[in-house]
Amino acid sequence: MDISVLFKIAGIGLLAAIINTILRKSDKEEIATITTLASLVIVLVIVLDMIASLFDSIKSIFSLY
């Protein structure tokens, strides 16, 4: 699970950047922003459940209820 998350984020980021430039070159600005937003949401979903499980285990270790 662990390292693949980083590579997923890198892949999505690079893909979004490339798609962004392509769309901007073919003067479709608004679709470019939408694709950036979509990539942001995808990466947020991936990172979110990892952070949630991490903070739950920290809370259980330090008994921080």
Place this chain on the structure above:
Amino acid sequence: MQIVKVIGVGLIGALVAGLLRQEKSELYIFAIIAGGALILIVILSSLTEVIAQFGMLVGRSGIDESLFAGVLKIIGVGYITEYASALCNDYGVSSIANKMQLAGKVAIFFMTLPVLANLVEVISSML
């Protein structure tokens, strides 16, 4: 303790973050978040071991158990606020980072009150 694994994860995270920042995409902050979280996940197992051993030591030495739990809570809060404020500093919003540290200090202060009360009790019982 897999220190080599931690270094590997950290380097890969730094690499990905640098790459994404160079590409001017906003996702480089997620690479930083993920890298930090992964390092934490790797060291979590040995962290629990250390805390368990420490708990046994404290138990044997006769110190009040709630004192150790309080100290542990303070360490936890301190660590989480430090993680978040360092993240905000990386992202450039240092004002939010300072606010988080202030909130962390206030939370820790509230957690030290019972420990202080305990200390005063012990001292007064000695005198």
